[in-house]
Amino acid sequence: MKYDVIIIGAGPSGIMTAYELVQNREDLKILVIEQGKSIKKRFCPREELGRCIYCKPYCSITSGFSGAGAFSDGKLNSYHLSKTGKEGEIYLGGNDGSYLREYYSNEEIKDIIDYTDKIYLKFGADPELQGIKYQKEVEKLQKKAADNEISLVTYPVRHIGTEKTHELFDKIENFLLDRIDIMFDTTVKNLIIEKGTCVGVKVASSYHQDEEQEIYGSHVVLGVGRKGANWLAQICHEHHIEADSGIIDIGIRYELPDEIMKDVNKYLYEAKFIARIKPFKDKVRTFCQNPSGFVATEVYDNNIILANGHSYKGKKSTNTNLAILVSHHFSTPFKRPLDYGRNIAENLNQLGAGKLVIQRFGDLLNGRRTWQKDIDNNSVVPTLTDVTPGDISFALGYRTLTDIIETIKAIDKVIPGFANGDNLMYGPEIKFYSNVVKLNKDLETSIHNLYSIGDGGGLTTGLIMASSSGVLMARVLLKRLNDKQTI
Numbered sequence: 001m002k003y004d005v006i007i008i009g010a011g012p013s014g015i016m017t018a019y020e021l022v023q024n025r026e027d028l029k030i031l032v033i034e035q036g037k038s039i040k041k042r043f044c045p046r047e048e049l050g051r052c053i054y055c056k057p058y059c060s061i062t063s064g065f066s067g068a069g070a071f072s073d074g075k076l077n078s079y080h081l082s083k084t085g086k087e088g089e090i091y092l093g094g095n096d097g098s099y100l101r102e103y104y105s106n107e108e109i110k111d112i113i114d115y116t117d118k119i120y121l122k123f124g125a126d127p128e129l130q131g132i133k134y135q136k137e138v139e140k141l142q143k144k145a146a147d148n149e150i151s152l153v154t155y156p157v158r159h160i161g162t163e164k165t166h167e168l169f170d171k172i173e174n175f176l177l178d179r180i181d182i183m184f185d186t187t188v189k190n191l192i193i194e195k196g197t198c199v200g201v202k203v204a205s206s207y208h209q210d211e212e213q214e215i216y217g218s219h220v221v222l223g224v225g226r227k228g229a230n231w232l233a234q235i236c237h238e239h240h241i242e243a244d245s246g247i248i249d250i251g252i253r254y255e256l257p258d259e260i261m262k263d264v265n266k267y268l269y270e271a272k273f274i275a276r277i278k279p280f281k282d283k284v285r286t287f288c289q290n291p292s293g294f295v296a297t298e299v300y301d302n303n304i305i306l307a308n309g310h311s312y313k314g315k316k317s318t319n320t321n322l323a324i325l326v327s328h329h330f331s332t333p334f335k336r337p338l339d340y341g342r343n344i345a346e347n348l349n350q351l352g353a354g355k356l357v358i359q360r361f362g363d364l365l366n367g368r369r370t371w372q373k374d375i376d377n378n379s380v381v382p383t384l385t386d387v388t389p390g391d392i393s394f395a396l397g398y399r400t401l402t403d404i405i406e407t408i409k410a411i412d413k414v415i416p417g418f419a420n421g422d423n424l425m426y427g428p429e430i431k432f433y434s435n436v437v438k439l440n441k442d443l444e445t446s447i448h449n450l451y452s453i454g455d456g457g458g459l460t461t462g463l464i465m466a467s468s469s470g471v472l473m474a475r476v477l478l479k480r481l482n483d484k485q486t487i
């Protein structure tokens, strides 16, 4: 078997690569290899059983067509035009895709985001943009935040909603199935590299991983997401693919009543607060806010269970949840941030007997664990109940925890009630995108014809930028393939 392009991973980055390729060249032979299932077969048993049963071979929340995007909130965070920076400078969520700035101008990045957004609109995303109507109110909030040494960064947000996101990706899957080959339930075990050039992949059924098969391709794209970040780090090590150790984001999911968050929810939908508070002055940010949403879990390999959150367009809770994440960067001698994150997750998962640990903020401040009876009598009713009441301070570490506590107290000065004792913390929430694969302008790794896109290689951290990196990838490949004879 030989293909023009092999894409590893059917997450938003991989499927946008495939989409943009077929839109421009129907004759290309394209293969997407995905270790999870078709979106039609993706289902989380927690919805029926109320608890995680650690699905084998892979968790449906993190793998399958549309990757981590399938059960996501579907918030497409657009860019924000800077008022204070250089003219025309843009801010992207967190460090999302900022690496692209080394090679692409602000105008080029804006164009690619706008173009990708239009693809989502074409497949049914909500035309309404949140966070743009209430400029005066937002400026007041920003001033209040600045007075308390916090930045409030705002972006227009297109909220698709979990159930609609699922429908949208289903339409994209149908579109692609008519035009390219997709192998589901198939895991890429290794790359085939000959004299510094990637020429194919070794795959196995996700159910019987010892029977390997080789598939050849002229160009191989890694779009493996956070789910595949650990595998990718191992592959980089084995094949001497150049990579750096980037930032690891560690923290918690915070849940509090909509009532407290009502202004922010109304004016912005999602507020991104960024703080650097004493004594450590680490970067702490709020992220992935879900008004009237639900706390969720995601399971990674080795049964690591992490917190996340989402919200539906239709079904609503009375709570808002958001991540509070601390960015840590290790330099010397320790350079394995993925391992650091995994160790914390394993410790806290063990303390929670294989479940997330939940703790009231007030209990944490008072140096006591939370008990089930505390949760039963709490004014904030958790939207995720398959959790273990306990004490997250046993695992999170003094530095991370101090950063989180001080940030919550600082935000409380902007949003009164943010530090209420009954507010809930779920831990851990960790983002595995810290193996940063070195790329050139063509998103090519140090191995010829091997490329990396999306969250897995540390290029992006969210839906719109992961998808945009896929579109950009396709454009590079189209140029390269147009210059050469295809198969």
Ligand SMILES: Cc1cc2nc3c(=O)[nH]c(=O)nc-3n(C[C@H](O)[C@H](O)[C@H](O)COP(=O)(O)OP(=O)(O)OC[C@H]3O[C@@H](n4cnc5c(N)ncnc54)[C@H](O)[C@@H]3O)c2cc1C
Pocket (backbone or CB within 6 Å): 008, 009, 010, 011, 012, 013, 014, 033, 034, 035, 036, 061, 062, 063, 064, 065, 066, 067, 068, 069, 070, 071, 072, 073, 074, 075, 076, 077, 186, 187, 188, 189, 223, 224, 225, 226, 227, 228, 231, 288, 296, 298, 308, 309, 310, 453, 454, 455, 456, 461, 462, 463, 464, 466, 467
């Ligand atoms: C509950 C939840 C809510 C979220 N909400 C939002 C949101 O509102 N807004 C936002 O911007 N982001 C959100 N995100 C994050 C967003 O989903 C990701 O940033 C995005 O999906 C990254 O896309 P990707 O293509 O890089 O990787 P992924 O979506 O992770 O896809 C990678 C795919 O590769 C497959 N894979 C990995 N290794 C292999 C291998 N060896 N062989 C074959 N296949 C492999 C995986 O199974 C997976 O399907 C959310 C995530 C979750 C889990």
